Amino acid sequence: MKSIWLIAVSVVALASPAFAQPPAQSPTGNLDKLSSFKSTGTAEPKPVPQDGRRAGAIRKNLENVKLPPGFKIDLYAIVPDARHMAVGPSTGVVFVGTRKSHVYAVTDRDKDRVADEVKIFAPSVEFKVPNGVCFSRDGVLYVVEQNRVLQFPAAEFFYEGPDVAAFVVTKQGDLIPPSEESYNHTARVCRVGPDNKLYIALGQPFNVPPKSKWLLFRKIGMGGIIRMDQDGKNREVYATGIRNSVGMDFNPADKTLWFTDNQVDGMGDDQPPGELNRATQMGQDFGFPYYGGGTVRTLEYKEDPVPAGVVGPQAEMAPHAADLGMMFYTGKMFPQAYQGGIFSAQHGSWNRTKPIGARVMFTPLKPDGTAGKPQVFAEGWLTENGEYLGRPVDVAMLPDGSLLVSDDTAGAIYRISYEGK
Template sequence: MFMTRRSSLTALAIAGLTASVSPAIAQQDASQPAWAQGRPESMQGAPLSPHAAPLTVTPEDQIPVDRLRLPDGFSAELWAHGMPGARMMALGDEGTLFVGTRSIGRVYAVTDNGESREHRIVVEGLTQPNGVAFKDGSLYVAAINRVLRFDDIESQVANGEIGEPEDLTEAFDLPDDEHHGWKFLAFGPDGRLYVPVGAPCNGCDVDSETHANIRSYAPDGSDMQIVARGVRNTVGFDFHPETGELWFTDNNQDWLSEHWPNDELNKVTEPGEHFGFPQCHAHGIVDPERGEAGACDDVTLPVALFDPHSAPLGMRFYTGDMFPEDYRNAIFVARRGSWNRSLSVGFDIQLAMLSEDGSRAGTSPFMVGLHAPSENDFLGRPVDVLQMPDGALLVSDEQNGAIYRISYQAPDYQAQ
């Protein structure tokens, strides 16, 4: 079994393990786990805490692909599985799919022979290697706090031997806070690598030059620029296929309420503009503790809202030919689903349709079936979406370590 294999990278990875929690943050709120920061006294006994993702392989017959529901004409199949914790996805030029994780510390590579898929582990033993991106033959991996580059990675995967990566950690010089320290990675149309740095807290005052921002770098980690400020915790973004603008999801503060603040879909118009955290949330709610009157006046408000705590993460514009014309330049958004609501919500793929001028978007469900509202339970947790060259859409399910492929064939209603 692949489980027994260890690359020499493991030793390298272990060296990074001692930097777990930032002492400065932990001491601010001693005796509270990070996720409980801001929990009011009245909620102390409430049965609300993050759902830990399984670290073990989900047997194929227990993967809920048959429960997925989509609009007519669309169908879902199980494309790859057996990869505990599968989250963010990046596609190589030769078709290798790279998949990041959090707790289990691995990055997987999936290869497709046209009929079936195989996967293997590219690197393991890292601290939350969530971010993966591919450019010019190289795989970029972002963990807490490490940035690694694997050159000529698709040949390495094909040859079955993964060599030592280039360690770009020092060049990127990212904060090593554990709280919201996991990264999403994507290359922009400008060839630069975009990296978010989340707020190291649930809610706290932050220096917008160091935290709660989105940055871009030259691929070697030089020339850092701040692209967006006041962004609490984005774990997914993409660039508009025509305008090149950066659009991103953002996860809002916990424990303020069951019903607010909503999570967000945002658009960057001016480099460096401020999106509100921690003073202003969602569609213009002043933070009761940190915001003053007028705190929302000079910040950029979202293009669209998602249900509070529903955790919109990976998002991509659709530019393929397979789906109907309606879907062109619309955004698929994976919602991992809530934990900070007594009535759960999310666990689906939403579609965001943009207004003509791109200043607003409306959202509606695209893929459902993993949420069981009547049981207040869930069967899977979508984290990322990725368009394949043929126009099909891949969806990663962290709960089941699985990747689904969604394809389309126009329904023939007359034939029924």
């Protein structure tokens, strides 16, 4: 009798949606179906809980965050492993990449500026390090993985179900040579530029690359930024001499491309500086690996002549603070002093005896379009005893002009708004 009961329970469990296993898929099997607008049979995933003890603990930690007068910070959403963000241009739905295997869709249905629902986006797609998410102006979502680029037309309108129309822009193994895949520096970021081309930053996997690799990397755009048509054609290397950029954006005023760059580890607490860079045209070299950051030469390349015309950083950041996501502020909510300037996230140091970072920076622009002096905008995630309460990754703007900040350590997105006079 007991064995019959166990068999019955097993049958019910296997039949129940709560215990259903996702259907097995080949690397392209479900994508082939999705691009043909066919169902994959994937179950709808459960939303991520947005309340309870975890949400309370995160809100408590936010009490430590210091902001300029008139600003306040709140918990916007709990999003596991939250990294880079893309805000839907029509609906304000926030798509969030991770360094793991999921992309999340964050919805504020009643527009009270707190998320009502967070769930896995396109669960029928098997992602690998889908860190980079960005929108075209006409609403096409791009997801840049470790070694593939996918396109989701009208994602913000059809994300509700598990199956979403998806197309391959760059197939698996074509973004970088498979032989150069690594666990290090694989979090890609992307932007669609004023020229309607797709720009992608490709980190190189080394602290400082061996000379035997550098020519290959320059040729294919690793340790640089590449661009291509939105369908993947006409790929070209846009910029080189970049160690590992995990944040970029175009200045809407003059169309120049700006990007952060993480600099060389193991050179001491106070060098080299992090960088905020500006690319004014295609083909510029930003100095790595000859420079480890700023004008600090690397030991490995100190005897090699620096290429002519190397472009220095617009602004130097604190050494090892790990500058990641950045954006130009185009909203109207914040005071005039912030409009047109750059917000950027510092993830926080690991290669330093006294940690630094875990904050949001603001860099104003001068009338000639160059950078002013960076200043701390939001801090408090790093305690006096060196404990991280959170680690900001990216910044993005909601349609109302408020600022979102992602945090992959707390697994959350915060919203910074302005209520001052």
